[in-house]
Amino acid sequence: MSSEVTLPELAALMKKAAGVTVDPHDLEARIDTPFAEFGLDSLGLLGIVGELENRHARALPTDAEKCKTPRDFLDLVNSTLTAGA
Amino acid sequence: MSAQPNHRTAITGLGVIAPNGLQTETYWKSVEEGLSVLDRITREGCGHLPLRVAGEVRGFDPAAFIEETFLVQTDRFSHFAMAAASAALKDAGLSDAATDSPYSVGVVTAAGSGGGEFGQRELQKLWGQGSRFVGPYQSIAWFYAASTGQISIRSGFKGPCGVVASDEAGGLDAIAHAARTVRRGTDVVVAGAAEAPLAPYSMACQLGYPELSTVEDPARAYLPFTSAACGFVPAEGGAVLIVEDLDRARRRGADVRATVAGHTATFTGASRWDRSREGLAQAIRGALDEAGCAPEEIDVVFADAMGVPEADRAEALALADALGPHGTRVPVTAPKTGIGRSYCGAPLLDVAAAVMAMEEGRIPPTPNVFDICHDIDLVTSTARPAELSTALILSRGLMGSNAALVLRRDPGPAAR
Amino acid sequence: MTRRVAVTGIGVVAPGGIGVPAFWDLLSSGRTATRGITLFDPEGLRSRIAAECDFDPLAHGLDPGLVERADRYIQFAVVAAAEAVADCGIDFGAEDPWRVAVSLGSAVGGTTRLEHDYVLVSERGQRWDVDHRAAGPQLHRAFSPSTLASDVAEHFGAQGPVQTVSTGCTSGLDAVGYGFHTIEEGRADICIAGASDSPISPITMACFDAIRATSPNNDDPEHASRPFDAHRDGFVMGEGSAVLVLEELEHARARGAHVYCEIRGYATFGNAYHMTGLTSEGLEMARAIDTALGQARLDPSLIDYVNAHGSGTRQNDRHETAAVKRSLGAHAYDTPMSSIKSMVGHSLGAIGAIEVVACVLALAHQVVPPTANYETPDPECDLDYVPRTARPRKLAHVLSVGSGFGGFQSAVLLTGQAGRKR
Numbered sequence: 001m002s003s004e005v006t007l008p009e010l011a012a013l014m015k016k017a018a019g020v021t022v023d024p025h026d027l028e029a030r031i032d033t034p035f036a037e038f039g040l041d042s043l044g045l046l047g048i049v050g051e052l053e054n055r056h057a058r059a060l061p062t063d064a065e066k067c068k069t070p071r072d073f074l075d076l077v078n079s080t081l082t083a084g085a
Numbered sequence: 086m087s088a089q090p091n092h093r094t095a096i097t098g099l100g101v102i103a104p105n106g107l108q109t110e111t112y113w114k115s116v117e118e119g120l121s122v123l124d125r126i127t128r129e130g131c132g133h134l135p136l137r138v139a140g141e142v143r144g145f146d147p148a149a150f151i152e153e154t155f156l157v158q159t160d161r162f163s164h165f166a167m168a169a170a171s172a173a174l175k176d177a178g179l180s181d182a183a184t185d186s187p188y189s190v191g192v193v194t195a196a197g198s199g200g201g202e203f204g205q206r207e208l209q210k211l212w213g214q215g216s217r218f219v220g221p222y223q224s225i226a227w228f229y230a231a232s233t234g235q236i237s238i239r240s241g242f243k244g245p246c247g248v249v250a251s252d253e254a255g256g257l258d259a260i261a262h263a264a265r266t267v268r269r270g271t272d273v274v275v276a277g278a279a280e281a282p283l284a285p286y287s288m289a290c291q292l293g294y295p296e297l298s299t300v301e302d303p304a305r306a307y308l309p310f311t312s313a314a315c316g317f318v319p320a321e322g323g324a325v326l327i328v329e330d331l332d333r334a335r336r337r338g339a340d341v342r343a344t345v346a347g348h349t350a351t352f353t354g355a356s357r358w359d360r361s362r363e364g365l366a367q368a369i370r371g372a373l374d375e376a377g378c379a380p381e382e383i384d385v386v387f388a389d390a391m392g393v394p395e396a397d398r399a400e401a402l403a404l405a406d407a408l409g410p411h412g413t414r415v416p417v418t419a420p421k422t423g424i425g426r427s428y429c430g431a432p433l434l435d436v437a438a439a440v441m442a443m444e445e446g447r448i449p450p451t452p453n454v455f456d457i458c459h460d461i462d463l464v465t466s467t468a469r470p471a472e473l474s475t476a477l478i479l480s481r482g483l484m485g486s487n488a489a490l491v492l493r494r495d496p497g498p499a500a501r
Numbered sequence: 502m503t504r505r506v507a508v509t510g511i512g513v514v515a516p517g518g519i520g521v522p523a524f525w526d527l528l529s530s531g532r533t534a535t536r537g538i539t540l541f542d543p544e545g546l547r548s549r550i551a552a553e554c555d556f557d558p559l560a561h562g563l564d565p566g567l568v569e570r571a572d573r574y575i576q577f578a579v580v581a582a583a584e585a586v587a588d589c590g591i592d593f594g595a596e597d598p599w600r601v602a603v604s605l606g607s608a609v610g611g612t613t614r615l616e617h618d619y620v621l622v623s624e625r626g627q628r629w630d631v632d633h634r635a636a637g638p639q640l641h642r643a644f645s646p647s648t649l650a651s652d653v654a655e656h657f658g659a660q661g662p663v664q665t666v667s668t669g670c671t672s673g674l675d676a677v678g679y680g681f682h683t684i685e686e687g688r689a690d691i692c693i694a695g696a697s698d699s700p701i702s703p704i705t706m707a708c709f710d711a712i713r714a715t716s717p718n719n720d721d722p723e724h725a726s727r728p729f730d731a732h733r734d735g736f737v738m739g740e741g742s743a744v745l746v747l748e749e750l751e752h753a754r755a756r757g758a759h760v761y762c763e764i765r766g767y768a769t770f771g772n773a774y775h776m777t778g779l780t781s782e783g784l785e786m787a788r789a790i791d792t793a794l795g796q797a798r799l800d801p802s803l804i805d806y807v808n809a810h811g812s813g814t815r816q817n818d819r820h821e822t823a824a825v826k827r828s829l830g831a832h833a834y835d836t837p838m839s840s841i842k843s844m845v846g847h848s849l850g851a852i853g854a855i856e857v858v859a860c861v862l863a864l865a866h867q868v869v870p871p872t873a874n875y876e877t878p879d880p881e882c883d884l885d886y887v888p889r890t891a892r893p894r895k896l897a898h899v900l901s902v903g904s905g906f907g908g909f910q911s912a913v914l915l916t917g918q919a920g921r922k923r
Contacts, residue, residue: 017220019153039154043221043777046712054218065713130630158776187773188788196667197645205629208619208704212626216545216707224708225776225906228608229646229667234907237771243785246771246909247675250610250646250667258664265686289622289633290615293641349688351599352654352663364660367599484651486663 003056003081005074007031010048017051018044031071045073056081094264095495097339098177098327099437100169102279104140104320104424109172112434113441117468119450121423123303123318130285135299136292138306139283140320140425152239158222159235160200161321165279165430166232167239169325173275174240177327178339184241191244191271192237193262194325195255195278196229197428197482201287203227208286236275244271252482253389254350256323256432257490261348263328272333278429279323291319294483295356296393304453307422309390310397312458317392320421323430324437331495341495343440346475347376348490355485358396364487365389365403365479372477372489373407380408383415383491384473385448387435388463389481390419400479401459416448416471418464423452432480436490439476443494446472506684507753508761508915510589510746511858512581514697516552516739516845519561520584525862528870529891533844535722535737540701548715550722551701552739552846556580567652572614572643575652577742577851578605578697582653589746590758591691598660602689604680605650605665605744606672606696608850608905611643613702618643653693653744661689669905670810671769672696673743673853674913678767680747681913690752695744696854705849706738712777714814724874726847728811728840729818729886731879736812739846743854745861762864763921765898766793766914777906779816783824786902786910790828793914799898802832803920806869806894808856808901809886811840812847817904822882824902824910837894839887843873853903857913860899864917869894895919 008024015021020039027038035045042065049064060080067073099109105122106112115122126132126139142165147156150168159167170192174180184190204227210218225231229250237246245266249255256278263276282291291297298316300306307318334341349371353364373380389400404412420438421431442448447468457463478490513520517527517534527534535552543549554577558568561580568576586593593601618640622631642648650665662683666676673696680694709715716735718725726737753760770792772785794801807829810821826833841859848855863869868891875888897920902912 017157019155019157021153041775041778043158043225043712044154046221050217050220050711054214062713133630134633188770192771197647199646204615205619205631207708208616209623209626209629211704211707212620212623214626216703216710219704219707219711221711223704224712224714227612227708228669228906229610230608230669230905230907230909231776233668234771234776234909237773238776238908241773243771243773243788245769246668246907247679247769248666248668250607250665251650251663252645252647255647255664258662265682285629285631286619286622287644289631289636290618290640290644292633293636293638293644350662350664352603352651352660354655355648355651367660482647484645484647485655486647486651 005077010070013048013051014040017047027070032069034068052077093331094267094345095329095331095334095341096326096343096440097329097334097341098173099440100172100176100325101437102142102165102169103322103434104142107145116420116438116449117447119452119467121452123306123425126283128283131288134288136288137301138303138318141283142321155235155239158226159231160203160226161281162200162279163232163235165281165322166194167235169277169279169323170236170275173325173327187241187243189244189272190242191246191266191274192233192242193247193259193274193276194233195259195429196248196250197252198280198282198287199229200227200231201282202284205284205286252484252486253428253431254480254482254486254488256429257348257480257488258350260345260490264345267328267330272330274328275325276328277323277325278433280428280430281321282319282428283321296391296483307392308454309392309419309422310457310459310463311454314392314394314397318425320425320427322427324433335498343443343492344495346378346491346493347372350486350488352485353487358393358399361396361481361487362399362403365400366406368487368489369407372491376491378475378491380411382475383408383477385442385476386415386417387439387478388417388419389479390421391481397459401461404461413460414462416464416469417461418448419451420449422454432478435478439478439492443473443476446470504685504687505750506681506764507748507750508745508861509748509753509758510585511861512584513743513855513858514554514577514581515741515855516554519556527844528841528859529868531871531873531889531891533723533873535726535846537722538701541703546706547710547717548706549719550725550737552737553701554740570639571652572611574607574697574699575649577699578649578653579656581695581742581744582693585744585746586657593658596691598658600661600690601659602661602683602692603650603654603659603663604676604683604692604694605653606676606850607649607665607667607698608669608672609698609700609705610646612705613699614643616702616704649697657693659693668909669907670849671853671903671905671909671911672850674901674903674911675769677854677857677913681764681767684747684749690749692747693744694747696851697742698849698851699740700849701738701740726813726843727874728813728843728872729882730875731877733813735814736847739848741848741851741855743858761861762915762917765797765916768792769909769911772908772910774908779820779904781819781823783820783827786824787827789910789912790900790902793912797914801829803898804829804836804900805896806863806899807836807838808860809838809840810903811842813842819881822884833884837869837885837887837892839870839872841870856901860901860915864896864899864915867893867896
């Protein structure tokens with residue numbers, strides 16, 4: 001499994017974990033827009049963190065669920081997942 | 086409550102999600118026609134259990150009623166409650182969204198089984214895969230307060246919020262709780278109950294109830310007040326009402342569908358059906374007293390109709406005890422024999438039917454039931470036309486609660 | 502004529518000791534009862550600590566039949582109720598049973614048994630189509646939340662309105678509030694009111710793990726519950742029960758009863774904001790406090806103590822501080838406000854009732870219980886949290902407040918002997 005989380009993957013996770021429908025292109029265009037504006041709340045982001053942790057069988061930093069925007073989140077998650085596995 | 090008899094409360098909206106109708110009108114049509122929808126349970130993973138027949142809500146597409154962000158974090162029981170609440174608000178001519186005075190609207194629900202299907206799914210993740218697979222919504226979907234919280238949040242209602250998890254009779258307690266909340270100064274309370282107990286593990290839990298009917302023929306599974314009574318059939322669904330200050334309802338020109346006149350709850354012990362006779366009689370007397378209503382004024386009784394011989398006998402005798410000679414003459418009905426008992430939702434469905442029976446002047450029949458072995462005038466086969474001004478709704482719970490609620494038709498402001 | 506509501510009996514089952522004397526000893530000493538979980542193997546959980554009750558039901562007088570039949574949370578409630586009933590001195594056999602009510606709260610009810618039997622019928626989570634034959638004989642009782650109030654009513658012969666209240670973590674306050682209303686409105690003269698929960702089980706711990714609400718400070722459980730402290734990192738799960746005998750004041754006076762205090766106000770509102778999230782403003786909790794004070798026609802400046810929800814999560818303690826400041830104004834800075842969850846943990850639906858009993862005892866002893874483990878101030882929480890040591894103080898009017906999942910915000914107002922109108 002590739003360890004990078006992509007924008008389409010994040011969009012799919014937002015749908016699955018929080019019922020938030022967002023087009024991946026839209027997510028890319030608004031990558032610095034707060035999650036809240038997409039309709040994703042703290043529990044939804046926690047659900048995504050849990051899903052990623054289980055998929056990759058490793059813990060993400062405790063700050064992951066506090067990320068405010070898709071860019072912050074992807075940066076943090078991917079730097080963790082790609083750092084010396 | 087009786088200390089403020091002038092401060093009356095109205096029912097201004099109804100919303101129903103029932104096995105025999107996903108809208109109030111279709112529900113009433115089925116009830117009025119005496120249709121029975123008791124049938125084989127088709128929910129996934131339930132087919133092998135020795136409980137085969139229930140009142141299942143079919144064709145309910147939650148996505149047609151509720152936003153996806155709410156759907157992912159809620160159980161089916163809350164889907165029913167949210168959908169019914171929306172319908173009730175619409176019926177009452179109130180906005181589904183936050184009002185300009187959010188504290189003027191409260192929410193109270195009764196709950197008897199919680200988010201069982203959601204809970205089972207998360208238990209399966211915990212024990213099948215590990216604690217890290219439990220999702221963040223288990224903490225808010227399984228517990229009994231989920232529906233009240235979600236209705237409040239979805240519509241922006243900040244008034245008093247409550248949850249009475251009190252047996253089937255708790256459904257009537259929720260209406261009384263709403264009426265008291267209105268009397269204490271809240272304009273409107275969204276009040277109701279809906280249940281979804283037909284998931285495999287929830288059904289395994291219910292199999293322990295000695296009162297549960299496991300008869301496999303839908304036409305014979307739930308026959309209260311007959312010599313073939315063999316217990317009750319469970320069901321899904323329920324109803325939500327809009328309970329509102331009567332004067333306020335009139336001022337805004339709302340359609341006052343009925344008034345909440347009196348209620349009393351008593352307790353006589355779990356499965357002590359012989360003792361429920363005095364419990365029900367006491368509840369009826371209390372409700373009549375609060376309503377300022379003579380026994381003869383009761384035009385129709387919606388019976389609890391447990392379907393257990395001792396319980397049926399106790400209910401018939403309680404009517405005679407509390408209503409005197411009128412108890413054997415007043416028409417009695419139990420539409421739930423065609424629907425099943427959706428725990429706290431069951432008396433709510435009876436209240437909805439009672440409101441419409443008074444409006445239409447027709448007492449709905451008791452499906453599947455014919456040869457009565459008690460001295461009551463049970464309406465069977467077809468609806469009976471009648472001028473109805475006052476209805477008595479009875480409910481009992483498996484854990485020992487009894488409750489009686491008196492509803493009146495609103496004679497209109499001129500008649501006050 | 503308004504009917505007044507007195508507290509004439511109290512009972513408690515809490516971590517750190519069973520019964521009122523042990524409970525008060527713990528609170529007034531500032532000791533903590535939090536420790537590593539022993540009720541099950543918490544391996545794999547993020548939070549593996551809790552405040553557990555060392556509870557032997559037979560030693561506390563329960564008969565073996567009830568112990569066999571009733572879940573742990575119901576056993577707690579029966580023991581707490583028995584203490585309260587003995588304390589109040591009412592001869593229940595001589596009372597009209599239709600005038601005796603029960604109002605008991607629980608957030609998660611029978612989930613511990615529900616989970617236990619689930620493991621059996623599902624072959625440890627392997628099958629959706631469960632095998633009901635593997636279930637225990639009491640499972641149906643765990644399925645119904647009303648079993649709590651039903652069992653207690655049966656035990657004490659109550660035949661009036663019998664309710665289980667389940668509003669998440671405000672269940673305890675709301676159950677006391679509903680009981681207060683039941684008597685005030687004339688639907689009963691006596692009410693056995695309180696709450697119980699025994700949520701220390703894998704599913705409930707995993708639930709709160711999943712939303713990072715509980716403290717992961719597994720290495721130092723005694724100091725893990727740190728309400729209002731800058732280093733707080735979540736709540737510590739607890740368990741227990743508290744029960745009060747509420748009685749119409751004239752009924753209590755007529756029999757010459759000892760009256761601990763009166764319940765003067767109760768209100769609850771929803772925040773309509775989020776199932777678990779709280780705003781930083783605390784508007785709705787403030788409104789609950791204001792409404793309870795309004796019912797008693799009491800000026801906010803007369804409040805002598807606030808028993809906080811103080812769960813020890815980042816957002817709760819900030820929210821609550823804001824709410825109390827909004828209601829009490831400048832007087833908030835002169836009003837001690839403490840969280841006993843620092844000592845007995847957060848027993849979900851039960852804790853509200855346990856905290857009301859703590860308020861009753863604070864009034865009786867004229868002592869404010871402390872917030873244990875409070876060391877480092879948080880700039881966002883700048884009130885007087887009564888750090889670590891109980892404080893003698895003249896107390897007439899006290900508030901107990903709580904927040905619960907679902908967005909519920911509740912407040913109960915108590916007035917002791919010093920503030921009582923004759």
